[in-house]
Amino acid sequence: MSDFTRVRSLKNLVVDAVDHGAAAVERVHLETAARPFALGGEAIGPVKMAHDAAVRHVYGQIRGVTRLVGLSLDVALDVVERRRSMGGGR
Amino acid sequence: MIDAALSILNGALGERLVEQYPGLATEMSWVGAAPEGAELCIFVYGLMCTEAIWRMPDGSDYGQRLRGDTGLVPGYVRYNTGRPVERNGEDLLALIRALPEGAGLTFVGFSMGGLVVRSALERAGRDAPGVRARVRRVISLGTPHGGAPLERLARGLLRVVSRVDDPYARLVGELAALRSDGIRDLGDPTPAEFAHEIPQYLGAGTCDVMVPVGSATAPFAAGPTDTRLRVFPGLGHLDLAHHPDVYEQIRRWCAAAPTSETPVQENTPCPTSPVSAA
Numbered sequence: 001m002s003d004f005t006r007v008r009s010l011k012n013l014v015v016d017a018v019d020h021g022a023a024a025v026e027r028v029h030l031e032t033a034a035r036p037f038a039l040g041g042e043a044i045g046p047v048k049m050a051h052d053a054a055v056r057h058v059y060g061q062i063r064g065v066t067r068l069v070g071l072s073l074d075v076a077l078d079v080v081e082r083r084r085s086m087g088g089g090r
Numbered sequence: 091m092i093d094a095a096l097s098i099l100n101g102a103l104g105e106r107l108v109e110q111y112p113g114l115a116t117e118m119s120w121v122g123a124a125p126e127g128a129e130l131c132i133f134v135y136g137l138m139c140t141e142a143i144w145r146m147p148d149g150s151d152y153g154q155r156l157r158g159d160t161g162l163v164p165g166y167v168r169y170n171t172g173r174p175v176e177r178n179g180e181d182l183l184a185l186i187r188a189l190p191e192g193a194g195l196t197f198v199g200f201s202m203g204g205l206v207v208r209s210a211l212e213r214a215g216r217d218a219p220g221v222r223a224r225v226r227r228v229i230s231l232g233t234p235h236g237g238a239p240l241e242r243l244a245r246g247l248l249r250v251v252s253r254v255d256d257p258y259a260r261l262v263g264e265l266a267a268l269r270s271d272g273i274r275d276l277g278d279p280t281p282a283e284f285a286h287e288i289p290q291y292l293g294a295g296t297c298d299v300m301v302p303v304g305s306a307t308a309p310f311a312a313g314p315t316d317t318r319l320r321v322f323p324g325l326g327h328l329d330l331a332h333h334p335d336v337y338e339q340i341r342r343w344c345a346a347a348p349t350s351e352t353p354v355q356e357n358t359p360c361p362t363s364p365v366s367a368a
Binding site: 005007008009010012013027028 | 111112113257260264
Protein backbone atom coordinates (compact mmCIF):
# COMPACT_ATOMS: atom_id res chain seq x y z
CA MET A 1 0.00 0.00 0.00
CA SER A 2 1.55 3.32 -1.09
CA ASP A 3 1.93 6.31 1.19
CA PHE A 4 -0.37 8.23 -1.13
CA THR A 5 -3.16 5.69 -0.75
CA ARG A 6 -2.76 5.93 3.00
CA VAL A 7 -2.77 9.74 3.06
CA ARG A 8 -5.75 9.85 0.69
CA SER A 9 -7.69 7.41 2.88
CA LEU A 10 -6.87 9.44 5.98
CA LYS A 11 -8.03 12.60 4.23
CA ASN A 12 -11.29 10.92 3.17
CA LEU A 13 -11.86 9.63 6.69
CA VAL A 14 -11.38 13.07 8.26
CA VAL A 15 -13.59 14.78 5.67
CA ASP A 16 -16.34 12.17 6.13
CA ALA A 17 -16.07 12.34 9.92
CA VAL A 18 -16.48 16.14 9.93
CA ASP A 19 -19.26 15.93 7.32
CA HIS A 20 -21.31 13.24 9.10
CA GLY A 21 -20.44 14.64 12.53
CA ALA A 22 -21.66 18.11 11.59
CA ALA A 23 -24.86 16.65 10.13
CA ALA A 24 -25.52 14.64 13.31
CA VAL A 25 -24.89 17.61 15.60
CA GLU A 26 -27.09 19.81 13.38
CA ARG A 27 -29.93 17.32 13.73
CA VAL A 28 -29.56 17.24 17.52
CA HIS A 29 -29.37 21.05 17.58
CA LEU A 30 -32.58 21.45 15.58
CA GLU A 31 -34.49 18.77 17.48
CA THR A 32 -33.42 20.16 20.86
CA ALA A 33 -34.35 23.71 19.90
CA ALA A 34 -37.70 22.55 18.52
CA ARG A 35 -38.92 21.61 22.02
CA PRO A 36 -39.01 25.08 23.61
CA PHE A 37 -40.23 26.53 20.30
CA ALA A 38 -43.15 24.10 20.40
CA LEU A 39 -44.26 25.63 23.71
CA GLY A 40 -44.51 29.05 22.08
CA GLY A 41 -47.24 28.07 19.66
CA GLU A 42 -47.82 29.58 16.22
CA ALA A 43 -46.86 33.08 17.27
CA ILE A 44 -43.23 32.07 17.59
CA GLY A 45 -43.20 30.31 14.19
CA PRO A 46 -41.21 32.98 12.32
CA VAL A 47 -38.57 33.07 15.05
CA LYS A 48 -38.18 29.30 14.80
CA MET A 49 -37.88 29.52 11.03
CA ALA A 50 -35.16 32.15 11.32
CA HIS A 51 -33.36 30.11 13.96
CA ASP A 52 -33.48 26.91 11.91
CA ALA A 53 -32.27 28.69 8.80
CA ALA A 54 -29.32 30.16 10.71
CA VAL A 55 -28.44 26.77 12.18
CA ARG A 56 -28.61 25.05 8.78
CA HIS A 57 -26.51 27.80 7.26
CA VAL A 58 -23.77 27.48 9.89
CA TYR A 59 -23.56 23.68 9.70
CA GLY A 60 -23.80 23.85 5.91
CA GLN A 61 -20.82 26.20 5.89
CA ILE A 62 -18.83 23.76 8.03
CA ARG A 63 -19.59 20.92 5.63
CA GLY A 64 -18.93 23.06 2.57
CA VAL A 65 -15.55 24.29 3.78
CA THR A 66 -14.57 20.77 4.80
CA ARG A 67 -15.41 19.40 1.35
CA LEU A 68 -13.54 22.25 -0.28
CA VAL A 69 -10.46 21.52 1.80
CA GLY A 70 -10.84 17.83 0.90
CA LEU A 71 -11.01 18.61 -2.83
CA SER A 72 -8.00 20.94 -2.57
CA LEU A 73 -6.02 18.20 -0.85
CA ASP A 74 -7.04 15.77 -3.60
CA VAL A 75 -5.68 18.13 -6.23
CA ALA A 76 -2.48 18.72 -4.25
CA LEU A 77 -1.97 14.98 -3.76
CA ASP A 78 -2.56 14.35 -7.48
CA VAL A 79 0.08 16.91 -8.39
CA VAL A 80 2.65 15.56 -5.94
CA GLU A 81 1.95 11.96 -6.96
CA ARG A 82 2.28 12.78 -10.66
CA ARG A 83 5.58 14.58 -10.05
CA ARG A 84 6.87 11.67 -8.05
CA SER A 85 5.89 9.16 -10.72
CA MET A 86 7.67 11.28 -13.31
CA GLY A 87 10.75 11.36 -11.09
CA GLY A 88 10.80 15.15 -10.90
CA GLY A 89 9.40 15.77 -7.47
CA ARG A 90 10.69 15.20 -3.97
CA MET B 91 2.36 5.92 17.61
CA ILE B 92 0.93 5.82 14.07
CA ASP B 93 0.69 2.02 14.30
CA ALA B 94 -1.24 2.32 17.55
CA ALA B 95 -3.63 4.88 16.06
CA LEU B 96 -4.19 2.71 12.99
CA SER B 97 -4.83 -0.38 15.10
CA ILE B 98 -7.49 1.51 17.09
CA LEU B 99 -9.10 2.71 13.85
CA ASN B 100 -9.03 -0.81 12.44
CA GLY B 101 -10.57 -2.26 15.58
CA ALA B 102 -13.26 0.40 15.74
CA LEU B 103 -14.29 0.49 12.08
CA GLY B 104 -13.30 -2.94 10.73
CA GLU B 105 -14.81 -3.70 7.33
CA ARG B 106 -15.87 -0.08 6.85
CA LEU B 107 -12.20 0.83 6.76
CA VAL B 108 -11.51 -1.89 4.18
CA GLU B 109 -14.35 -0.73 1.94
CA GLN B 110 -14.17 3.04 2.25
CA TYR B 111 -10.66 3.89 3.42
CA PRO B 112 -8.52 0.97 2.22
CA GLY B 113 -5.24 2.82 2.71
CA LEU B 114 -5.79 2.70 6.46
CA ALA B 115 -6.88 -0.94 6.70
CA THR B 116 -4.40 -3.50 7.99
CA GLU B 117 -4.20 -6.71 5.98
CA MET B 118 -3.56 -10.06 7.64
CA SER B 119 0.20 -10.50 7.36
CA TRP B 120 3.34 -11.47 9.19
CA VAL B 121 5.23 -8.84 11.11
CA GLY B 122 8.52 -9.02 9.22
CA ALA B 123 9.33 -12.23 7.41
CA ALA B 124 7.22 -15.37 7.70
CA PRO B 125 8.61 -17.69 10.39
CA GLU B 126 10.71 -20.65 9.27
CA GLY B 127 11.54 -23.69 11.36
CA ALA B 128 10.50 -27.17 12.39
CA GLU B 129 8.35 -25.91 15.28
CA LEU B 130 6.62 -22.58 15.02
CA CYS B 131 4.79 -20.51 17.59
CA ILE B 132 2.26 -18.11 16.10
CA PHE B 133 1.24 -15.07 18.14
CA VAL B 134 -2.11 -13.42 17.45
CA TYR B 135 -2.96 -10.23 19.33
CA GLY B 136 -6.36 -8.90 20.38
CA LEU B 137 -8.76 -6.08 19.60
CA MET B 138 -7.10 -2.74 18.78
CA CYS B 139 -3.66 -4.06 19.68
CA THR B 140 -0.39 -4.06 17.80
CA GLU B 141 2.47 -6.53 18.12
CA ALA B 142 3.89 -4.16 20.76
CA ILE B 143 1.41 -5.70 23.20
CA TRP B 144 3.77 -8.68 23.53
CA ARG B 145 6.70 -6.53 24.71
CA MET B 146 7.71 -7.31 28.27
CA PRO B 147 9.20 -4.81 30.74
CA ASP B 148 12.76 -5.91 29.88
CA GLY B 149 12.19 -5.39 26.14
CA SER B 150 11.94 -9.06 25.26
CA ASP B 151 8.69 -10.85 24.46
CA TYR B 152 7.19 -14.31 24.84
CA GLY B 153 8.36 -15.32 21.36
CA GLN B 154 11.98 -14.33 21.84
CA ARG B 155 12.12 -16.07 25.18
CA LEU B 156 10.44 -19.20 23.85
CA ARG B 157 12.95 -19.36 21.03
CA GLY B 158 15.80 -19.32 23.53
CA ASP B 159 14.20 -21.69 26.04
CA THR B 160 12.38 -24.20 23.84
CA GLY B 161 13.54 -23.68 20.25
CA LEU B 162 10.09 -22.66 19.04
CA VAL B 163 10.40 -20.12 16.23
CA PRO B 164 8.02 -17.19 16.79
CA GLY B 165 5.84 -15.64 14.12
CA TYR B 166 3.78 -12.53 14.84
CA VAL B 167 0.55 -11.87 13.00
CA ARG B 168 -0.80 -8.41 12.24
CA TYR B 169 -4.44 -7.95 11.20
CA ASN B 170 -7.52 -5.74 11.17
CA THR B 171 -9.15 -6.63 14.48
CA GLY B 172 -12.43 -4.92 13.58
CA ARG B 173 -13.31 -7.43 10.88
CA PRO B 174 -15.57 -10.33 11.79
CA VAL B 175 -13.69 -12.99 13.73
CA GLU B 176 -14.67 -15.59 11.15
CA ARG B 177 -13.11 -13.64 8.27
CA ASN B 178 -9.93 -13.07 10.23
CA GLY B 179 -9.88 -16.80 10.99
CA GLU B 180 -10.18 -17.51 7.28
CA ASP B 181 -7.29 -15.15 6.49
CA LEU B 182 -5.16 -16.56 9.30
CA LEU B 183 -5.64 -20.04 7.92
CA ALA B 184 -4.62 -18.82 4.46
CA LEU B 185 -1.50 -17.26 5.99
CA ILE B 186 -0.63 -20.54 7.73
CA ARG B 187 -1.28 -22.59 4.60
CA ALA B 188 1.19 -20.42 2.70
CA LEU B 189 3.98 -21.51 5.07
CA PRO B 190 6.22 -24.42 4.06
CA GLU B 191 4.48 -27.67 5.00
CA GLY B 192 5.61 -29.89 7.81
CA ALA B 193 6.28 -27.51 10.67
CA GLY B 194 4.58 -28.13 14.01
CA LEU B 195 2.31 -25.30 15.07
CA THR B 196 1.69 -23.74 18.45
CA PHE B 197 -0.71 -20.82 18.67
CA VAL B 198 -0.75 -18.14 21.34
CA GLY B 199 -3.81 -15.90 21.08
CA PHE B 200 -4.36 -12.93 23.31
CA SER B 201 -7.98 -11.84 23.89
CA MET B 202 -9.74 -11.72 20.49
CA GLY B 203 -6.65 -13.40 19.02
CA GLY B 204 -7.68 -16.62 20.73
CA LEU B 205 -11.06 -16.50 18.99
CA VAL B 206 -9.39 -15.86 15.64
CA VAL B 207 -7.16 -18.90 16.18
CA ARG B 208 -10.17 -21.04 17.10
CA SER B 209 -12.03 -19.85 14.02
CA ALA B 210 -9.01 -20.61 11.82
CA LEU B 211 -8.68 -24.11 13.24
CA GLU B 212 -12.38 -24.83 12.95
CA ARG B 213 -12.14 -23.93 9.29
CA ALA B 214 -8.96 -26.00 8.98
CA GLY B 215 -10.98 -28.98 10.22
CA ARG B 216 -13.12 -28.66 7.10
CA ASP B 217 -10.72 -27.23 4.52
CA ALA B 218 -7.20 -28.08 5.65
CA PRO B 219 -7.02 -31.19 7.84
CA GLY B 220 -3.27 -31.35 7.14
CA VAL B 221 -2.78 -28.02 8.90
CA ARG B 222 -4.92 -29.03 11.85
CA ALA B 223 -2.98 -32.27 12.27
CA ARG B 224 0.19 -30.25 12.74
CA VAL B 225 -1.22 -28.16 15.59
CA ARG B 226 0.54 -29.07 18.83
CA ARG B 227 -1.37 -26.81 21.17
CA VAL B 228 -3.48 -23.68 21.39
CA ILE B 229 -2.83 -21.24 24.20
CA SER B 230 -5.39 -18.50 24.75
CA LEU B 231 -4.81 -15.67 27.19
CA GLY B 232 -7.76 -13.60 28.37
CA THR B 233 -9.85 -14.83 25.46
CA PRO B 234 -13.62 -14.28 25.79
CA HIS B 235 -14.64 -17.85 24.97
CA GLY B 236 -17.80 -17.28 26.97
CA GLY B 237 -18.41 -13.80 25.54
CA ALA B 238 -17.30 -10.36 26.72
CA PRO B 239 -19.66 -8.86 29.31
CA LEU B 240 -18.85 -5.28 28.28
CA GLU B 241 -20.16 -5.83 24.76
CA ARG B 242 -23.27 -7.49 26.16
CA LEU B 243 -23.74 -4.58 28.56
CA ALA B 244 -23.39 -2.16 25.64
CA ARG B 245 -26.05 -4.09 23.71
CA GLY B 246 -28.43 -3.89 26.66
CA LEU B 247 -27.84 -0.16 27.13
CA LEU B 248 -28.36 0.46 23.43
CA ARG B 249 -31.69 -1.36 23.55
CA VAL B 250 -32.74 0.98 26.35
CA VAL B 251 -31.36 4.07 24.59
CA SER B 252 -33.16 3.18 21.36
CA ARG B 253 -36.50 3.45 23.17
CA VAL B 254 -35.80 6.91 24.55
CA ASP B 255 -37.29 9.75 22.51
CA ASP B 256 -34.39 12.14 22.84
CA PRO B 257 -32.03 13.52 20.18
CA TYR B 258 -28.94 12.98 22.35
CA ALA B 259 -29.92 9.37 23.05
CA ARG B 260 -30.42 8.80 19.32
CA LEU B 261 -26.97 10.28 18.64
CA VAL B 262 -25.40 7.93 21.17
CA GLY B 263 -27.22 5.03 19.54
CA GLU B 264 -26.02 6.04 16.07
CA LEU B 265 -22.42 6.34 17.24
CA ALA B 266 -22.56 2.97 18.98
CA ALA B 267 -24.01 1.38 15.85
CA LEU B 268 -20.79 2.29 14.05
CA ARG B 269 -18.76 -0.16 16.12
CA SER B 270 -17.10 -2.90 14.15
CA ASP B 271 -18.21 -6.48 13.57
CA GLY B 272 -15.15 -7.61 15.47
CA ILE B 273 -16.34 -5.81 18.61
CA ARG B 274 -19.86 -7.22 18.19
CA ASP B 275 -18.48 -10.73 17.80
CA LEU B 276 -16.87 -10.47 21.23
CA GLY B 277 -20.27 -10.44 22.89
CA ASP B 278 -21.25 -13.88 21.69
CA PRO B 279 -20.00 -17.02 23.39
CA THR B 280 -18.15 -19.33 21.03
CA PRO B 281 -19.43 -22.91 20.81
CA ALA B 282 -17.99 -25.10 23.54
CA GLU B 283 -17.22 -28.04 21.29
CA PHE B 284 -13.92 -27.30 19.65
CA ALA B 285 -11.22 -29.54 18.25
CA HIS B 286 -10.96 -31.92 21.18
CA GLU B 287 -7.92 -33.53 19.66
CA ILE B 288 -5.98 -30.27 20.07
CA PRO B 289 -4.64 -29.56 23.56
CA GLN B 290 -5.95 -26.24 24.79
CA TYR B 291 -4.39 -24.09 27.47
CA LEU B 292 -6.26 -21.20 28.96
CA GLY B 293 -4.82 -18.25 30.87
CA ALA B 294 -6.97 -15.81 32.81
CA GLY B 295 -6.33 -12.94 35.23
CA THR B 296 -8.32 -12.40 38.40
CA CYS B 297 -8.22 -8.62 37.83
CA ASP B 298 -9.36 -8.85 34.22
CA VAL B 299 -12.54 -6.80 33.98
CA MET B 300 -12.69 -7.02 30.18
CA VAL B 301 -12.73 -10.82 30.09
CA PRO B 302 -13.58 -12.31 33.48
CA VAL B 303 -12.16 -15.65 34.55
CA GLY B 304 -15.45 -17.43 33.83
CA SER B 305 -15.43 -16.34 30.19
CA ALA B 306 -11.71 -16.92 29.61
CA THR B 307 -11.94 -20.45 31.02
CA ALA B 308 -15.31 -21.43 29.53
CA PRO B 309 -13.87 -24.28 27.40
CA PHE B 310 -12.49 -25.86 30.57
CA ALA B 311 -15.94 -25.92 32.13
CA ALA B 312 -17.21 -27.55 28.93
CA GLY B 313 -14.78 -30.38 29.59
CA PRO B 314 -12.70 -31.16 26.50
CA THR B 315 -10.13 -33.77 27.38
CA ASP B 316 -6.91 -31.83 27.00
CA THR B 317 -7.88 -28.47 28.36
CA ARG B 318 -5.75 -26.97 31.09
CA LEU B 319 -6.10 -23.63 32.75
CA ARG B 320 -4.15 -21.25 34.89
CA VAL B 321 -5.68 -18.32 36.67
CA PHE B 322 -3.13 -15.62 37.46
CA PRO B 323 -3.81 -13.72 40.64
CA GLY B 324 -3.63 -9.96 40.43
CA LEU B 325 -3.23 -9.75 36.65
CA GLY B 326 -5.44 -7.55 34.50
CA HIS B 327 -6.38 -8.05 30.87
CA LEU B 328 -3.37 -6.45 29.19
CA ASP B 329 -0.93 -7.94 31.71
CA LEU B 330 -1.64 -11.38 30.28
CA ALA B 331 0.16 -10.45 27.05
CA HIS B 332 3.49 -9.51 28.60
CA HIS B 333 3.95 -10.74 32.14
CA PRO B 334 6.87 -12.87 33.33
CA ASP B 335 4.58 -15.24 35.27
CA VAL B 336 2.45 -15.81 32.20
CA TYR B 337 5.54 -16.46 30.12
CA GLU B 338 6.75 -19.02 32.64
CA GLN B 339 3.43 -20.84 32.35
CA ILE B 340 3.53 -20.71 28.55
CA ARG B 341 7.05 -22.14 28.60
CA ARG B 342 5.90 -25.00 30.81
CA TRP B 343 2.87 -25.66 28.63
CA CYS B 344 5.10 -25.73 25.56
CA ALA B 345 7.61 -28.04 27.20
CA ALA B 346 5.33 -30.46 29.05
CA ALA B 347 3.23 -33.27 27.69
CA PRO B 348 -0.34 -32.06 27.31
CA THR B 349 -1.93 -34.28 29.92
CA SER B 350 0.76 -34.24 32.59
CA GLU B 351 -0.45 -31.18 34.36
CA THR B 352 -2.98 -30.64 37.06
CA PRO B 353 -5.21 -27.61 36.53
CA VAL B 354 -4.23 -24.73 38.76
CA GLN B 355 -6.70 -22.28 40.10
CA GLU B 356 -5.78 -19.66 42.63
CA ASN B 357 -8.11 -17.29 44.35
CA THR B 358 -5.86 -14.53 45.53
CA PRO B 359 -7.60 -11.17 46.01
CA CYS B 360 -6.89 -8.62 43.32
CA PRO B 361 -4.84 -5.77 44.82
CA THR B 362 -5.77 -3.25 42.16
CA SER B 363 -9.35 -4.31 41.68
CA PRO B 364 -11.92 -1.63 42.50
CA VAL B 365 -14.11 -4.40 43.90
CA SER B 366 -11.55 -5.63 46.39
CA ALA B 367 -10.53 -2.08 47.27
CA ALA B 368 -14.09 -1.22 48.18
